Amino acid sequence: MENSPQYLFLASGVNNGEGFWIVGIKNCDENFLxxxxxxxxxxxxxxxxxxxxxxxxxxxxxxNNLLNELRNKNYLIETPSMGISFDIPLEILENIFDFWLEIYKNQEAWEACLGLLKIRKRIPLTNLIRSESLKGNSKKWAIQIENLHTYVPSSLKIEKINNPMWE
Structure with a gap:
């Protein structure tokens, strides 16, 4: 199995009546059905x-970066028992899937983009892009990675209500 052919896939699923998206790997001999x-x-x-x-x-x-950012902004995102919430539209997941599949074909681009993604885990890349800290392809890739994190749900934010101190 060291480097045997595998299917990298994006699928929808249901478990105990709960829908989810899943990105995973399956042996090419296995039938998805x-x-x-x-x-x-x-x-x-x-x-x-x-x-x-x-x-x-x-x-x-x-x-995970996208989901964490949405939760930090108090958007209500369901957490299914498995996979990724249906609250994230298929088009967003397809864009993420396609970007990383395509960028993997160029080793230099892959390494740079993976590094940018790890930075994006901690901070948005917008300040680096605006400050001209990134040049050439790095800037282009940073813009693309930042765009993969721009989804905002139409669902309402969770409004935190502070309880009075005397309760």
Whole structure:
């Protein structure tokens, strides 16, 4: 299995009546239809196992960054028992999937983008972009990565109500 061909996929699924998105890796010999939790496959790429693991790591980090940012801004995002919330639109996940799959084809771009994504975990890249700290391709990639984090749900924010001190 060291670098055997694998499917990197983006699918929708349901578990105990709860819907979710899932990005994962399946052996190319396995039939997607045999997994009773999966409904539809929206992206499926046959690539080597190590490549699939690397890309899956970047996709998951990107999605986690996005979800954490939305929660920090007090948007109500459901947390399904497995996978990614249906609160994130399919188009957003497809854009994230496609970006990381495509950028992986260029080793220099991959390393730079993965580094930018790790920075993005801590701080938005907008200040680096505006301050001209990034040049050339790094700036172009930073803009693209920042765009992968711009989704804002139409759902209402959770309004925190402070209880009176005397209660």
């Amino acid at each position: 045999e997994d009773i939790n999966l409904l539809d496959c929206h992206r499926k790429e046959l690539i080597g196992y190590e490549s699939a693991k690397d890309i899956l790591l970047a996709i998951n980090l990107n999605v």
